[in-house]
Amino acid sequence: MDDAQIFAAIADERRVLADVLDGLDDRQWATQSLCGAWDVRGVAAHLLGPTVTGIPEVLWLVLRARGNFARSNMALTDRVVAKYGARLPQMLRANADHRFTPPGGGPIAPLTDLLIHGQDIRRPLGLARSFDPDRQRAALDFLTSPASRRGFAPLRLPIRWVAEDIGWESGTGATVSGTAEAVMLALTRRPVVLDELSGDGVGVVRTALH
Template sequence: MDIFEEIADERRTLAALVSGLTPEEEATRSLCTAWSVREVVAHLVVPLEVGLAGFAVAMVLTGGRFDRANVHLARRHARRSTKELVAVLRQRADSRFTPPGMGPEAPLTDLLVHGMDIRWPLGLHRDVPAERVRTSLDFLTSAAGRGLVPRGTSDGLRFEADDVGWAHGGGPTVRGAADAVLLALAGRPAALDHLAGDGVPTLRDRLSAARR
């Protein structure tokens, strides 16, 4: 598969997962604390339906704040039925949209991280293909992906995903399975208890400070 085929596969996999959730599971708070599981799904639908002009309008309505516009659009789309949201993920799975100035690694990473935002609180496990996780780990530790990582998160630390043979950086070590490393880099404190190494206390302090 090329990376766009991987993105399409991730959207279809997510659609299959969501179609089987109960209303209670959809209402569960995700690891992305601003959103419920259902709102995370709606967020992933937004770029498939809202163009740059629509996002610009949302920015105006939310005082020019990107994060607030993101939350606003996700919550607006979450008013739709689950059946509608799943249908969009399936029908537009092959979309090649990428955020301005970014490549396909950005939407792939968004899908992987938010997929875990949904599955982890629900206790649902999935073995993500190793190459996809490595692509996203490379992206989040690159200059292009730094905007999606809380500032300073990875500075002076060495991250190791020991199940996929991936490592980045130098300094005190943060080590664990690739999904936990990916979530930690994306700023999710829930991953910290699944990581080991002398760099974990520093990372914990940084993620705590980023959420204040």
């Protein structure tokens, strides 16, 4: 995928997620996501944040957090929830075409973020989705590259990762196979998918995630 295709995919993923969020009730919004301390609302706010926050505010939050990017990210998400919490689906849709890219990450970073965090929301709510295989391949290529170390901290193990449903693989060593979705979530440290994986490397991954 070239940059134009990736930006188009980002816009589409934001709109698709906005459609999902439109139908949630209060209990679903408050459901614990797969992502740390965030509930569904927090994850949605995190995805919206870069499109509605200027660089000066982001830098101020980083300085306030004394350079701790995780803490500043949490603070930014809290501010987005406070300001847009009742309008997250509408704001995601309105800012779908925003071309935010993190420093050194390029557009593949926000696309990967959307694919992962979208599942952080859908899986606890029991919501299924279909994926575009080209987007999954691009995200998996990114997650297994050095460029992903900034902001994603994916697993770095002597593993041969295999996404059976899209004909993708990367790495050498013991094999871990599954769907592209399961491999993507395992790479980004979501233990919920461990039982969806197979191969002689699953034990290595299980140990790393516990």
